Amino acid sequence: xxxxxxxxxxxxxxxxxxxxxxxxxxxxxxxxxxxxxxxxxxxxxxxxxxxxxxxxxxxxxxxxxxxxxxxxxxxxxxxxxxxxxxxxxxxxxxxxxxxxxxxxxxxxxxxxxxxxxxxxxxxxxxxxxxxxxxxxxxxxxxxxxxxxxxxxxxxxxxxxxxxxxxxxxxxxxxxxxxxxxxxxxxxxxxxxxxxxxxxxxxxxxxxxxxxxxxxxxxx
Amino acid sequence: xxxxxxxxxxxxxxxxxxxxxxxxxxxxxxxxxxxxxxxxxxxxxxxxxxxxxxxxxxxxxxxxxxxxxxxxxxxxxxxxxxxxxxxxxxxxxxxxxxxxxxxxxxxxxxxxxxxxxxxxxxxxxxxxxxxxxxxxxxxxxxxxxxxxxxxxxxxxxxxxxxxxxxxxxxxxxxxxxxxxxxxxxxxxxxxxxxxxxxx
Amino acid sequence: xxxxxxxxxxxxxxxxxxxxxxxxxxxxxxxxxxxxxxxxxxxxxxxxxxxxxxxxxxxxxxxxxxxxxxxxxxxxxxxxxxxxxxxxxxxxxxxxxxxxxxxxxxxxxxxxxxxxxxxxxxxxxxxxxxxxxxxxxxxxxxxxxxxxxxxxxxxxxxxxxxxxxxxxxxxxxxxxxxxxxxxxxxxxxxxxxxxxxxxxxxxxxxxxxxxxxxxxxxxxxxxxxxxxxxxxxxxxxxxxxxxxxxxxxxxxxxxxxxxxxxxxxxxxxxxxxxxxxxxxxxxxxxxxxxxxxxxxxxxxxxxxxxxxxxxxxxxxxxxxxxxxxxxxxxxxxxxxxxxxxxxxxxxxxxxxxxxxxxxxxxxxxxxxxxxxxxxxxxxxxxxxxxxxxxxxxxxxxxxxxxxxx
Numbered sequence: 006x007x008x009x010x011x012x013x014x015x016x017x018x019x020x021x022x023x024x025x026x027x028x029x030x031x032x033x034x035x036x037x038x039x040x041x042x043x044x045x046x047x048x049x050x051x052x053x054x055x056x057x058x059x060x061x062x063x064x065x066x067x068x069x070x071x072x073x074x075x076x077x078x079x080x081x082x083x084x085x086x087x088x089x090x091x092x093x094x095x096x097x098x099x100x101x102x103x104x105x106x107x108x109x110x111x112x113x114x115x116x117x118x119x120x121x122x123x124x125x126x127x128x129x130x131x132x133x134x135x136x137x138x139x140x141x142x143x144x145x146x147x148x149x150x151x152x153x154x155x156x157x158x159x160x161x162x163x164x165x166x167x168x169x170x171x172x173x174x175x176x177x178x179x180x181x182x183x184x185x186x187x188x189x190x191x192x193x194x195x196x197x198x199x200x201x202x203x204x205x206x207x208x209x210x211x212x213x214x215x216x217x218x219x220x221x222x223x224x
Numbered sequence: 225x226x227x228x229x230x231x232x233x234x235x236x237x238x239x240x241x242x243x244x245x246x247x248x249x250x251x252x253x254x255x256x257x258x259x260x261x262x263x264x265x266x267x268x269x270x271x272x273x274x275x276x277x278x279x280x281x282x283x284x285x286x287x288x289x290x291x292x293x294x295x296x297x298x299x300x301x302x303x304x305x306x307x308x309x310x311x312x313x314x315x316x317x318x319x320x321x322x323x324x325x326x327x328x329x330x331x332x333x334x335x336x337x338x339x340x341x342x343x344x345x346x347x348x349x350x351x352x353x354x355x356x357x358x359x360x361x362x363x364x365x366x367x368x369x370x371x372x373x374x375x376x377x378x379x380x381x382x383x384x385x386x387x388x389x390x391x392x393x394x395x396x397x398x399x400x401x402x403x404x405x406x407x408x409x410x411x412x413x414x415x416x417x418x419x420x421x422x423x
Numbered sequence: 424x425x426x427x428x429x430x431x432x433x434x435x436x437x438x439x440x441x442x443x444x445x446x447x448x449x450x451x452x453x454x455x456x457x458x459x460x461x462x463x464x465x466x467x468x469x470x471x472x473x474x475x476x477x478x479x480x481x482x483x484x485x486x487x488x489x490x491x492x493x494x495x496x497x498x499x500x501x502x503x504x505x506x507x508x509x510x511x512x513x514x515x516x517x518x519x520x521x522x523x524x525x526x527x528x529x530x531x532x533x534x535x536x537x538x539x540x541x542x543x544x545x546x547x548x549x550x551x552x553x554x555x556x557x558x559x560x561x562x563x564x565x566x567x568x569x570x571x572x573x574x575x576x577x578x579x580x581x582x583x584x585x586x587x588x589x590x591x592x593x594x595x596x597x598x599x600x601x602x603x604x605x606x607x608x609x610x611x612x613x614x615x616x617x618x619x620x621x622x623x624x625x626x627x628x629x630x631x632x633x634x635x636x637x638x639x640x641x642x643x644x645x646x647x648x649x650x651x652x653x654x655x656x657x658x659x660x661x662x663x664x665x666x667x668x669x670x671x672x673x674x675x676x677x678x679x680x681x682x683x684x685x686x687x688x689x690x691x692x693x694x695x696x697x698x699x700x701x702x703x704x705x706x707x708x709x710x711x712x713x714x715x716x717x718x719x720x721x722x723x724x725x726x727x728x729x730x731x732x733x734x735x736x737x738x739x740x741x742x743x744x745x746x747x748x749x750x751x752x753x754x755x756x757x758x759x760x761x762x763x764x765x766x767x768x769x770x771x772x773x774x775x776x777x778x779x780x781x782x783x784x785x786x787x788x789x790x791x792x793x794x795x796x797x798x799x800x801x802x803x804x805x806x807x808x809x810x811x812x813x814x815x816x817x818x819x820x821x822x823x824x825x826x827x828x
Binding site for chain 1: 305344
Binding site: 280284290295298299303306307310311314317318322324325328329332 | 425426429430433434437438441442444445448449452453510512537
């Protein structure tokens with residue numbers, strides 16, 4: 006009957022806003038090697054989130070409870086297909102670079118999460134605003150990561166040279182690591198560190214604390 | 225074949241190179257035993273869904289796939305996202321039933337993870353990569369199982385590191401998620417070292 | 424055009440084929456076999472393949488306590504399985520200690536029947552059968568809390584220990600909130616609730632802690648505090664709680680189906696200082712425990728910390744204040760978290776966990792030597808647990824009732 010564990014291990018992750026935002030964009034991190042792809046991805050995400058929120062919210066009173074998840078997934082998948090096809094038609098080169106990751110918006114937990122958690126219970130207007138706010142949040146993280154990776158990895162932004170490269174007589178030696186997958190993990194890790202240093206209330210409580218000699222917990 | 229297998233497990237590791245399934249990767253890696261259970265479930269689901277999706281794609285959806293039905297000019301490949309999702313959901317449920325009936329022990333071990341997997345982007349990603357890289361059904365089997373194994377290795381190793389990391393004295397802001405990302409980055413760096421293995 | 428048509432037909436066919444395959448598989452793979460269930464040394468009874476043990480036992484009139492309704496989160500429906508050990512499920516690992524698991528303990532709600540099974544239960548649970556009780560009287564304590572006094576059979580009341588709970592079952596019903604009789608002074612609070620409707624087509628069961636004092640029990644009275652479960656403010660479309668709505672609606676003389684008493688939340692033996700912390704209807708089991716201990720002439724310090732939002736939400740305060748005047752070892756402290764400016768209140772303000780920390784734990788010589796009893800809203804429990812953890816109180820000294828409110 007008494008379990009302390011629940012308040013230690015209780016999904017810290019779920020009750021933490023920054024964590025949620027960052028987990029939501031994970032699968033999109035693969036497109037952050039260049040700012041152009043990240044911007045396209047962010048635009049696709051904004052469209053899918055807002056449109057799905059609007060549609061689901063508009064028909065929310067006609068959705069039978071038992072099949073609501075299937076319906077939501079179908080609507081989201083349809084929107085993703087439309088987005089994918091539009092990109093293929095009007096921005097073929099970018100859509101090739103985005104590879105399968107536009108398609109993976111379907112499984113992005115945030116899209117379904119906003120549909121189920123907000124749009125199902127609110128009118129169209131607020132649902133769209135909520136979706137837009139969330140989508141902009143993820144878009145921002147994507148763009149920040151992509152800016153860092155493209156600038157430091159190639160010395161360019163959106164393909165335009167920003168930093169003078171050594172091979173052209175400048176001082177900047179591109180960091181090849183920035184173009185590889187690990188750098189995205191590092192950047193996100195450091196971002197979380199920075200956010201939590203600025204807002205200490207979001208720090209996770211460790212499962213074990215080191216004690217100093219006096220038996221007091223370290224600050 | 226060997227190249228596809230090696231690539232699937234090591235160099236093109238779904239979690240560490242393509243960020244697929246990171247949600248679950250970070251959330252269910254507190255213990256080695258649960259991570260291993262989830263890893264096994266991913267191998268099985270991936271090994272089933274990727275070949276099934278490969279068959280559906282090459283005989284129904286790909287451009288010209290309906291040649292056998294006398295409709296050679298039709299291209300339904302845009303339907304693949306929605307079809308793959310449906311197949312994955314159905315396969316996961318079917319597997320739950322089969323395991324429950326014939327291998328109850330395994331069902332007890334994997335039971336809670338199977339529904340989680342339906343919405344895991346690694347599974348859908350595996351099938352979409354199979355299409356993008358134009359694997360034939362046989363190659364798809366190898367790719368499916370291989371990518372599942374790769375994901376399972378990654379999450380098990382990550383859970384092992386995390387179990388020890390719990391006792392580490394990290395800066396407060398890095399406790400938990402921040403540290404987890406850095407560790408994943410280091411693992412990803414390690415896996416990118418396998419690059420030379422696959423030509 | 425053909426492409427579109429073929430696409431639509433194909434998609435529909437695929438979805439239908441997948442659904443059909445699943446349904447066929449289900450019919451083939453889940454057999455409809457009888458499975459024998461043996462409880463203690465009684466004669467076995469039959470259940471069906473694939474049902475969970477909790478449901479199978481309930482169908483046989485053995486009602487295990489299960490506040491979570493079989494989700495595996497309350498950890499109350501414990502049984503010992505005899506014979507071959509069965510590997511525990513994750514939900515069981517989280518709720519049962521290693522020693523319990525080694526002893527073959529399982530959660531009945533997690534155990535699905537595939538082979539004949541023999542389980543051990545406390546004989547007293549076999550006694551915790553269903554019974555009928557009669558509503559003697561009811562009154563509003565606050566706008567959303569109603570106190571019910573039920574008359575129960577003497578053999579049931581004899582089993583009641585302070586801290587126990589009973590399960591009440593509401594029959595299928597359909598009524599509007601405008602038919603609920605509300606005292607004049609709460610009319611304004613109820614103005615916007617009037618349009619709600621309580622509808623259920625099947626009987627629903629919920630657990631309520633018994634708030635009876637020894638004097639109440641001597642009269643065979645079960646006193647319950649019912650808080651009306653309203654839809655959360657961000658989801659006004661959800662229905663109100665079925666059982667609580669019905670219990671706000673029932674009139675004097677109604678027969679109510681119940682089972683119990685259940686639960687292992689009770690005062691520990693010994694003379695350790697007792698600290699009780701409650702909020703809302705979480706007062707119920709704590710009231711029973713306080714009256715029981717003080718009635719038995721307990722001499723250790725006992726303090727009761729109660730948190731409410733405002734003066735209107737505070738009830739039974741006079742009773743506890745009187746108790747504190749009579750018993751020098753009993754202390755009663757109230758904290759209002761959100762008092763209205765216009766109401767007279769010269770007591771403590773703020774959250775109850777902060778009051779507990781600042782006025783008891785901070786200067787207490789040995790917080791770890793007290794027993795703590797918590798019952799109230801989950802957020803309050805979490806906050807109090809945090810405060811106790813900081814004060815170095817080991818988990819084994821904290822007892823809480825995790826359903827209730």
